[in-house]
Amino acid sequence: MSDRMGAEIDGVQTKIWRWASSNAIWVVLALLFAIAALLSDAFLRPVYIFNVVRQAAPVGIAAIGVTLVMILGGVDLSVGAVISLTAVLTAVLMDGQVANIPLAVTVALAAGACIGGINGTLIAYNRISPFILTLGMAVVVTGMTQIYSGGTARGIVSPGFREFFNYRIGGIVPVLALTFLGLALLGVRLQQTTKFCRNLYLIGSNPQAAELSGLPVKRITIFAYALSGLMGAMAGIALLARSGVSSTFAGRGLEFDVLAAVILGGTTFQGGRGGIGGTIAAVFVLLIAFNLVNIVGLDYNAQLIVKGAIIIIASSAYIYFKKVR
């Protein structure tokens, strides 16, 4: 009897560890959130929690697209430049007129998708290293933004645009936060149910085998990069909606935040692994790390040390939970 009970307990323990193993980054997020809530009750206030979700929107939205190309075995370093370009482009095309909003948003999304499409086409047909190609594209897009804007973030945001995205439903949930969560859920759902996403994993795991088995590798590559560009454009619009832009380099450096989130979330440079869910959890891990040191009130230099340590500890804990079976 006691042997059977012991076996059952072992079985439950194994199941818990298995669950923790396959959801490692969520376990890390839950632990970090619990620590944050212990240190500051701000993390228990719904208004603040949704503020954090809204803060995460630009990086989080861009990270969804980059996750797709990294599952494919690629990378997209042009996403920061795309964010800057599309934020400036949207503001310029709006020109302070409400009637211009649909055109501005459509052109910005098209520009992002187009840049991503060019990345994808060059990678699919020329087999250039995605790292080098998208780095080069980042430089090109930055140059285009500078020429287009003349070095100042020209453009006037239409009245109502930022007010709409920052409006809090029920006094708590900003529309922008809801949009981000909606896109994240949509991404996870598509990843689980569509043939396109299944093919991304197949190509990422073994590109040669995928090609030999007749998968349309080139078409999928182009489409994945175009999606990454499109999500980059959405991130640019989200950045403009959240706080406006005060320079033509609004998205500078965000590509590294995006990459850090994608990799911490379990999607590797080798491809074929990971997913959007992990990326979203990692976006919040990184953001809470920043907000926590800020909110606890550490001196700036101590903030850097502790923030870096949180990231290192989080990634170590992630590996630990992953390995335990």
Add this chain to the structure above:
Amino acid sequence: MRKLITFVGSTLVAIGLLSGMTVAADDARVMQEKQAAEMVDTTAYKKDGPYKIGVAAGYMGNSWVVFTLQHIRYEASLHDEITEVLVTDAAFNPTKQVADIEDLISKGVDLILYWPVDDKAIEGALQKAKEKGIPTINTGGGFVDSPSVTASVFIDQWNLGEMVARRLFQDMGGKGKIFAMLPIAGTTAAVDQLAALKEVMKEYPDIELLTAEYGDWNRAKAKQITENLLQKYPEIDGVFSPAGQMSIGVAEAFDEAGRLGEVVMSPGDEYNGWLKWVRANNQGGAVTFPTRVGQESLRLGMRILRGESVRKGMKVPSEYISPGAAGVYAEMDRPDDWWASELPEEWKPQ
């Protein structure tokens, strides 16, 4: 598990060691004043026109610099003896700026105005220019004392910080809790503004500095940091934020938290987005960070080429503009990322 504990333990020990490090205080201000007052013998640079002017920009990617360059071009247009203005952009790359300066020398410019990415990295290239009889003028936000630099035309960040702090404390009635929103940590702007703030605070014992934060001249980051501070501090009576583009992010965060009414914003600068906010809220005002530093720099350069004796450091003074007057300077039909200036309309960036 033991490995994880060991790892976490060692990381915490490292944190403890690093946290113990302190930043040495810098009292170079008095020395700087003395160096800036020294006179430069310009006889070696004296030459007749026509002149070719070189501008070695460390970067062109922000609106303040774009306006500063337009001031240089405008001033050049007022001098018949200036035939050409050659501009290079190093795009934040110190190595490229070295090459740019060497290019300008080989193209036979008579004067080099520059703003650096890294002062030390370009010393050699500037020295080459000086050896060929080309004066070099550092233009922008700080004074540089180096044998390779003929003169600096600059805005005194310490003085600006002092003016902003005094006005803020007056507007607060001399008491209350504040936080400081500063530019990138370690820059002259951040170091000098914080030093000035602390100096003025000695005269106002009832002002308490809650924390000094670094928003990197980034509106979104300043907003995010302020959102966190609003959670931590139930009482914030004032904000020291000399840079207008960050002040807007700060003010927005207070507004969204429903706490704008409790806070006194310090003067920002003449960044158009901030001036629009001042106009709408009739508070804060501005302490200028004048883009005409570019114009003054070329004027000084022309004096050097004429062989006139000049000071090693020439300050372009900041001025306080009250909220009522600052609102008048706001250009409502222009973008936020724009600067109030006295440039003629046709010389403003297009």
